[in-house]
Amino acid sequence: MNKKSLLLHISKKLLEQASICLGALLFFTFYFGITISNLGPAFTFGAFLLPVTMGMVNVFSFYIIPKFLFQQKYFWFALYTIYAIVISIFLIAFSSFYGFIYINSLDSIGTEFMLTKNLYLIMIGVYIVVLLTSFFSAYRENHKVRLRNQELQYALLNGELLLKQEELSYLKMQIHPHFLFNTLNTIYGSAIAESKETPELILKLSNLLDYILYQTQKSLVPLEDEISHLKDYLALEKLRHGDRLQVNSSFPEESKNLMIAPMLFLPLLENSFKHGKSQSTEAFVELKIEIHEERILFFLRNSYDETLSTKNLTSSGIGLQNIKKRLNLLYPNYHLLNIRKSDGYFEVDLQLKTTPPKTSVS
Known part of the structure; x- marks a missing residue:
């Protein structure tokens, strides 16, 4: 891979990550702010959950699903999924705690936001983003694999025909x-x-x-x-x-x-x-x-x-x-x-x- 191709590949990955981040923030803003009139605290709280959400998205999309699910290693897929969920629960609780503290420390924001969501609903929101993104990533990778298999099959058939x-x-x-x-x-x-x-x-x-x-x-x-x-x-x-x-x-x-x-x-x-x-x-x-x-x-x-x-x-x-x-x-x-x-x-x-x-x- 030459320098130009490498830069193009990196740019595409960064754009992809930025798109996921923006989509997750918009989802969190409306998910957490649906019962309040001011969406500012919901946006701020979503920003605190963004690192753990993006970590979960990348772990599932680029490691657990391709390496275990696509390779039909179902036992290891289930095991690593459980590990990821357990770890993510602590990280979500940690992020939520500091997100509440930060929001309540602002004089311009009341306590309305704290009473609208509990920890279970916060986890559900994070896992919805992870699930949707992972499904999309899995579908895209599966489509790429299918296209590569079709190209290989066509090349093989074409080679046999030429022979x-x-x-x-x-x-x-x-x-x-x-x-x-x-x-x-x-x-x-x-x-x-x-x-x-x-x-x-x-x-x-x-x-x-x-x-x-x-x-x-x-x-x-x-x-x-x-x-x-x-x-x-x-x-x-x-x-x-x-x-x-x-x-x-x-x-x-x-x-x-x-x-x-x-x-x-x-x-x-x-x-x-x-x-x-x-x-x-x-x-x-x-x-x-x-x-x-x-x-x-x-x-x-x-x-x-x-x-x-x-x-x-x-x-x-x-x-x-x-x-x-x-x-x-x-x-x-x-x-x-x-x-x-x-x-x-x-x-x-x-x-x-x-x-x-x-x-x-x-």
């Missing part, structure tokens, strides 16, 4: 070269074979690259865009493998303007060709996407080479692990992913709710 955004960006950047590498291998194989389909393969790749480089920068894309590029990828693979590849695909006629995170389905399809095809045998891929109420159902089944290790089939490289992480970040508790191997087939079953809670994360 998720960075992780998702990393996952997207990771999947781009991975997908591109495998697709270029497909075109390379076609070029080696001097296939007449190579130009069309390049055109399909161009469409896929446009989707990967630009559309995946968005948080959400239309489901129909993802389906369109699934079709492009299937066409690309069918052009490469010809009759050796059997594809059964089924897509919804209408996507109902549904939005999903980009590149969720495409890497799964690419993964099935990478780990399921064989250059010497026929390959089979079945792809089905359905829409049921608030869910998107994605089903993919492909034949696989028995010579591949079980580890490769279950982990399936970067692509599948990437998808799992993105689903956990974008659709927590809003998706169900099952991956299994059965009777010579590798199956992926993904159920996705169409309205995820994390659509604001890009």
